[in-house]
Amino acid sequence: xxxxxICGSKRFREEILNFAxxxxxxxxxxxxxxxxxxxxxxxxxxxxxxxxxxxxxxxGLTCQHYRKIDLxxxxxxxxxxxxxxxxxxxxxxxxxxxxxxxxxxxxDDDLGRQFLIDKIAPFPGRLAELLGYSASRQAKKKxxxxxxxxxxKEMVEARDRLNxxxxxxxxxxxxxxxxxxxxxxxxxxxEENHAQAKKEGGFIKWYYNSIVQSDAILVxxxxxxxxxxxxGGNTLMExxxxxxxxxxxxLLNPAPExxxxxxxxxxxxxxxxxxxxxISF
Numbered sequence: 317x318x319x320x321x322i323c324g325s326k327r328f329r330e331e332i333l334n335f336a337x338x339x340x341x342x343x344x345x346x347x348x349x350x351x352x353x354x355x356x357x358x359x360x361x362x363x364x365x366x367x368x369x370x371x372x373x374x375x376g377l378t379c380q381h382y383r384k385i386d387l388x389x390x391x392x393x394x395x396x397x398x399x400x401x402x403x404x405x406x407x408x409x410x411x412x413x414x415x416x417x418x419x420x421x422x423x424d425d426d427l428g429r430q431f432l433i434d435k436i437a438p439f440p441g442r443l444a445e446l447l448g449y450s451a452s453r454q455a456k457k458k459x460x461x462x463x464x465x466x467x468x469k470e471m472v473e474a475r476d477r478l479n480x481x482x483x484x485x486x487x488x489x490x491x492x493x494x495x496x497x498x499x500x501x502x503x504x505x506x507e508e509n510h511a512q513a514k515k516e517g518g519f520i521k522w523y524y525n526s527i528v529q530s531d532a533i534l535v536x537x538x539x540x541x542x543x544x545x546x547x548g549g550n551t552l553m554e555x556x557x558x559x560x561x562x563x564x565x566x567l568l569n570p571a572p573e574x575x576x577x578x579x580x581x582x583x584x585x586x587x588x589x590x591x592x593x594x595i596s597f
Contacts, residue, residue: 423436461487474592475492485534488526524554537571
């Protein structure tokens, strides 16, 4: 089993630290950037330092990260949306000079770098596998899938995709049955008397209990009728359940232009822009 050092821009600080934490939960030896150490400095304290001292600190952190590259077996580049800053570009060059295998979050279109990338790992579980860690050691994150009943077939597809990615995708059994064409009587009842069907089916309580026991929710907000990226009242409640229980909220597409758009945005969902590979903990 191999160790890994993560290289990435500070603009992805939260994602990188979450990625590192999830790897650590799987037992992976991780060397991460010094973001946590830098948090010890307040802006006021940093402003009091002379330019010479600031330069010395930056140089020291750079040398420290090169040392982490020396210690690690593999270098992992966190290049979300293809972004690689100057410092990370230098670290890639250093890793290549040291003959370190280089993996990345996404493919790299830069002709000068793309041939240096050995493998792609779009989520922590995949990177752990590439590093030789057994899947049985990985603590699978549970993700409850939410959305309109109109998107029931897409829910099944998303559940299967999440499972392939190493997560445990969870959908309501009723949604799966409806997606497979089972229980047409219930579908008719939902269409004729939505409120009564929800009450009899106990959907609200089911989603609450599932969300409480999950690590995150994935909201499938495709277009519905004239509304782009639709999020209905029930899904809004499910987002609220996740929010008050400090669960991550992944939104497949941007928030819709709808009356409660502000409430959706206030829950600080992570927008995936229709790309499930961007899910990260």
